[in-house]
Amino acid sequence: MRTASSRSGVDVRARQLLRSFSTALKADKPIERGIIRKLGISFFLFGLINNVLYVIILSAALDLVPPSTPKGLVLFCDIAPSLLAKLGWPYILKGRIRYTKRVLGCCFLSVLGMLVVARFEGVNMRLLGISLASFSSGLGELTYLQLSTTYSVEQSGHSVGYFASGTGAAGLIGAGLWWIVRGFGVREGVGLSTFLPFITPLAYFFLLPSSSTCSDTDSIGSRIDTPGYAPIPLADPADPLEDDGAAAVPAQVEKEVIALTVREKLVLVRPLLLKFMLPLFAVYLLEYTINQGISPTLVYPVPHPESHPILSRIFGSIRDYYPFWQLVYQTFVFFSRSSISAGLPPLPTSLLPLPAVVQAVILTSLALESAFGLLPEDLPQLTIPIIFLMIGLEGICGGLAYVNVFYRIGQEEREEEETERSKQEREFKIGSIGFSDGLGILTASLIAMPTELELCKAQVRRGKSLCMAI
Incomplete structure (x- = not known):
């Protein structure tokens, strides 16, 4: 009887401790969420x-x-x-x-x-x-x-x-x-x-x-x-x-x-080149080539107020097209860069090159449209939404590439008991990725200037001179 009684007492105390622990956890949740x-x-x-x-x-x-x-x-x-x-x-x-x-x-x-x-x-x-x-x-x-x-x-x-x-x-x-x-x-x-x-x-x-x-x-x-x-x-x-x-x-x-020595850092950065750096470089190279070299040439006749009352309010002159495309791009970049903070699942590491592949398709399509006029200019209600969707998708790809590359490298497995060296290695690896997007933008700025000129010349050859008036 004494043993059963003592066990019962232990069970009661255990349940009390569990309830206290559960209450403490619940009380800490608002503090934790606040932090x-x-x-x-x-x-x-x-x-x-x-x-x-x-x-x-x-x-x-x-x-x-x-x-x-x-x-x-x-x-x-x-x-x-x-x-x-x-x-x-x-x-x-x-x-x-x-x-x-x-x-x-x-x-x-x-x-x-x-x-x-x-x-x-x-x-x-x-x-x-x-x-x-x-x-x-x-x-x-x-x-x-x-x-x-x-x-x-x-x-x-x-x-x-x-x-x-x-x-x-x-x-x-x-x-x-x-x-x-x-x-x-x-x-x-x-x-x-x-x-x-x-x-x-x-x-x-x-x-x-x-x-x-x-x-x-x-x-x-x-x-x-x-x-x-x-x-x-x-x-x-x-x-x-x-x-x-x-x-x-x-x-x-x-x-x-x-x-860490420079030699040790070079050893650390070598596996990152194809896995993280190349996808980020490619996305930004394609993205800014579109923004600086192709988007300025995506101009169309100003929609007439009577037949297109909404579009005519957005595009009052041909100079309004480029700022509008940039606004669309920046808006979708913001949405896609906010994907992880909004709770959406990150891209798997194996799919990190996917945004660059989509960007290449978008660049090719927009370049062909600019050079050869694949979309009907007399139907702005069709042409402008298609360009809108393509530039919006461009912004989504660019934002997804940025946030997912840095997210994935920060999620690499860590040692159970970290040393000072392992912490410095982790800091270096995420820091070494950053130049990829800047290099892509700088390279794109060099490519974009002749691209814009050649696309404008192609438009003039087929009788469209709107790009010359910007």
Whole structure:
């Protein structure tokens, strides 16, 4: 009887403990959801602010330089420094990443670049300012993608999804902001944009979940300044975000500075070339060749208000076609880059080349339409929706390629007990991918110029000279 009674007592206590544990879990869920929400908002803001200046500069290209200056020069200065940062920085960097200094440095360069653009009227100085802002954008994208890998596998994917969504929103918000402030002129309009970079460090310091909060919920991996991933004191003793966990590091560990060599980094990057880099490069090469080389030639007679009352409101002149195609493209890029943050399943790794294949079909179809006029120009109610759908699909493919490539590389299997070396390898791998899209855009800008000219000549040869009037 005593044994049965004691067992009964144990069962009662066990049930009480289970109920208490269940209640505690339920009580923690709102806190956990709140922290995950803060993590998503933080990375959304990182992506938005990091890319919005790039979009503003491209939107303001016509106003930044005199008519005699090729607008492609603005595009080059807005891309080349960013590409240089993405290509060189992962290999130049030695040891662990100082995220606090990176975030503050990117903010400083962005503000400085926009101030130079706003305060100087000379072409050379404005191109210098654009280059500074571009370098900051490239380094910033590299930094925030690497920062996402310092969280757990699940939350790393969550962070990348929201960062990609923010970069997609930058296309719409940046163009909209310049449309609003352009009336003030370049000096005041660009000057008003200089406050935007300050949002990033504010989000980093005051919104991004701290290491202690992440460890309390046990649902998000530790940030770079947690005790388990504490910077080595001898390397940077003055970093304000580093906590007291670093003081507990043994003396023999303090003296051992782990840093990947260039040779080791090249070994790491080799398997990524075909798996991740080539699909991303191909998508952006095709995408920006369409945007810069083919879309400007997709012009048609202005719809007549009586027969096409809706289309005539959208296209008041032939100069309205290209901005409309860009708006369609940016809108669908935003939707597709937000696919993972919206809860849609990511593409399998084996299907990462698929967006590039679809892009190639779209490029070929639009080039043939531009050159030979396959669609009837006297039926805009048919022709314009078809072009709309094709450019929308182009944007979807571009956005899906971007978010899924970075998502998949962040989801690669990790060791149970991670070492400092494995963490640096993970940061390097996601950072090394970033130059692929920039290289694709830069290559496309070189291909697009002769493509646009040849397509326009083909239209003139068949008696259509609308492209000459833009």
